[in-house]
Amino acid sequence: MSIRPTHFNPLARLLHWLMAIMIIAMLFIGAGMVASVSQRHEWLINLHKPLGIAILLLAIVRVAVRLATRQPPLPEDLPGWQAMAAKASHLLLYALMLVLPLLGWAMISAAGDPVMLGSSLQLPSIVPADAQVFALLRKAHGYLAYLLFLTVLLHLAAALFHGWIRRDEVLDSMLRGRDRG
Amino acid sequence: MVDRTSPSGGPQRPPLSAASVVLRLGGIAVVVAALAGAFAYVHGTLDPQRLTPKALVDVLEKNNGVHPGFRRNHAKGVCVIGHFESSGEARVYSTAQVFNDPRTPVVGRFALPAGNPYTPDSAVPIRSLALRFTQANGQQWRTGMNSMPVFPVGTPEAFYQLQQAQSPDPATGKPDPSKVPAFFASHPEAVPFLTWVKTAKPSASYATETYNGINAFYLVDASGKKQAVRWSVTPLAQDAAGATAPEGSDFLEKDLVQRLAAAPLRFQLNITLANADDPVNDASKTWPAGRKVLNAGTLVLEKTQPQLSGECRDVNYDPLVLPAGIQGSDDPLLAARSAAYASSYLRRTSEVSQLPATRQEARP
Numbered sequence: 001m002s003i004r005p006t007h008f009n010p011l012a013r014l015l016h017w018l019m020a021i022m023i024i025a026m027l028f029i030g031a032g033m034v035a036s037v038s039q040r041h042e043w044l045i046n047l048h049k050p051l052g053i054a055i056l057l058l059a060i061v062r063v064a065v066r067l068a069t070r071q072p073p074l075p076e077d078l079p080g081w082q083a084m085a086a087k088a089s090h091l092l093l094y095a096l097m098l099v100l101p102l103l104g105w106a107m108i109s110a111a112g113d114p115v116m117l118g119s120s121l122q123l124p125s126i127v128p129a130d131a132q133v134f135a136l137l138r139k140a141h142g143y144l145a146y147l148l149f150l151t152v153l154l155h156l157a158a159a160l161f162h163g164w165i166r167r168d169e170v171l172d173s174m175l176r177g178r179d180r181g
Numbered sequence: 182m183v184d185r186t187s188p189s190g191g192p193q194r195p196p197l198s199a200a201s202v203v204l205r206l207g208g209i210a211v212v213v214a215a216l217a218g219a220f221a222y223v224h225g226t227l228d229p230q231r232l233t234p235k236a237l238v239d240v241l242e243k244n245n246g247v248h249p250g251f252r253r254n255h256a257k258g259v260c261v262i263g264h265f266e267s268s269g270e271a272r273v274y275s276t277a278q279v280f281n282d283p284r285t286p287v288v289g290r291f292a293l294p295a296g297n298p299y300t301p302d303s304a305v306p307i308r309s310l311a312l313r314f315t316q317a318n319g320q321q322w323r324t325g326m327n328s329m330p331v332f333p334v335g336t337p338e339a340f341y342q343l344q345q346a347q348s349p350d351p352a353t354g355k356p357d358p359s360k361v362p363a364f365f366a367s368h369p370e371a372v373p374f375l376t377w378v379k380t381a382k383p384s385a386s387y388a389t390e391t392y393n394g395i396n397a398f399y400l401v402d403a404s405g406k407k408q409a410v411r412w413s414v415t416p417l418a419q420d421a422a423g424a425t426a427p428e429g430s431d432f433l434e435k436d437l438v439q440r441l442a443a444a445p446l447r448f449q450l451n452i453t454l455a456n457a458d459d460p461v462n463d464a465s466k467t468w469p470a471g472r473k474v475l476n477a478g479t480l481v482l483e484k485t486q487p488q489l490s491g492e493c494r495d496v497n498y499d500p501l502v503l504p505a506g507i508q509g510s511d512d513p514l515l516a517a518r519s520a521a522y523a524s525s526y527l528r529r530t531s532e533v534s535q536l537p538a539t540r541q542e543a544r545p
Contacts, residue, residue, distance in 0.1 A: 035233045037234055042515075119503075120505035132530065134530050139527075149220060160209045161209060165205050167194050
């Protein structure tokens with residue numbers, strides 16, 4: 001059996017940090033646009049749609065990279081509940097970064113609106129137009145976005161806990177490719 | 182064979198002092214709180230005074246009551262089905278397929294600009310017409326038009342204040358009659374609208390009115406050149422125009438059903454081209470006469486459908502749903518309409534099962 005790496009694969013790290021920026025930007029764009037009646041609303045919504053599809057595509061690549069590469073193990077002395085929480089929160093993050101763009105796409109479809117990524121780039125509808133389905137999907141999109149933001153905050157707090165309090169290799173394994181000297 | 186690394190992965194680190202642990206935990210709390218605080222700021226949570234889509238729809242509900250499943254404004258109406266026959270005249274100015282194809286299907290809606298679906302037809306001197314053109318390429322053009330030539334105000338903030346002036350006073354349960362005149366006294370931009378509304382009478386028919394897009398848009402040609410425009414539809418049949426409204430509260434829909442049973446209704450789509458210095462960001466200002474007007478084609482309305490079961494029910498006539506070749510201007514009312522309609526649309530689509538017709542249909 002091969003020895004497990006101590007750090008994440010470079011492609012996995014690139015995807016992690018790129019998507020971290022995109023997802024946090026996306027959460028702020030969404031939170032801002034639903035609370036605005038100014039032209040910012042229009043500007044943000046025109047960013048929100050193509051960025052969401054970009055996140056969906058990258059999330060698919062990321063799941064493939066995750067399955068194709070080995071991840072560094074968690075520290076041996078990590079309490080069981082923390083190891084469980086780590087696994088569960090990562091699973092939730094992956095699920096939400098796939099589900100939220102799909103819900104956004106589906107809710108626009110259910111509203112009977114053309115799914116436009118720009119002034120002329122149009123995606124097909126993925127669910128038939130139905131007002132009640134729209135209301136359900138639109139609410140799910142909002143509530144799950146709050147859940148994603150909370151999970152991101154938890155993820156950030158846990159990463160800093162590993163780096164600043166436990167001072168183990170967990171944060172480092174995503175920050176750099178090899179051990180500190 | 183190891184599944185977990187050794188505790189430190191390297192040389193043992195000296196344990197942190199209690200003070201240091203507290204300080205570092207505090208540091209983590211600060212980072213997390215900063216991000217959560219920024220999110221709350223962007224979301225408007227920290228700023229209850231911010232004008233949000235929710236606030237705009239809430240004030241409409243406060244003034245009109247909540248009528249579950251109905252639009253929060255223009256609540257009483259009727260669906261119309263038809264098509265648009267392009268004349269080709271707008272083709273030079275816009276690449277939109279609707280101006281190039283000979284025929285584009287339309288789902289429209291005539292309505293009263295009031296938030297109560299049981300408002301008598303004679304209570305408001307304004308009628309509205311919303312249209313959704315579905316192009317062959319799947320793109321859509323949606324527009325909501327009114328029978329007035331200008332909007333009373335030019336900004337969403339002023340519109341909100343005008344609604345607030347009509348809100349019931351908590352002490353009396355009725356609007357304070359001094360508030361609307363006070364609002365208009367401090368909003369001189371409303372003069373063109375007030376001048377028009379003085380002579381406006383509730384029409385006896387939807388079919389005899391001219392409907393104005395009011396907000397400005399841009400037509401975009403193949404080279405990307407933009408031309409600021411406003412559009413309107415005017416009836417081609419001139420019968421009975423200006424007839425006074427009959428008694429009764431629901432004559433508009435009956436009149437429309439009768440007319441369409443006899444023959445389709447035809448309207449001309451006029452597109453007015455702005456001159457260089459005409460205001461494109463202020464719907465409270467008219468454009469001077471003498472502007473070039475294109476006859477873009479003919480809107481043919483063929484049949485009606487009840488609004489509670491017709492195709493228009495689930496359409497959000499968001500004025501910023503536009504095909505390639507038409508763009509919104511920087512009129513601040515456009516973005517505000519788009520944002521507020523989305524909020525109203527979510528509320529009413531969540532209440533579809535409470536609509537009267539839906540309940541009737543559910544009966545055996």
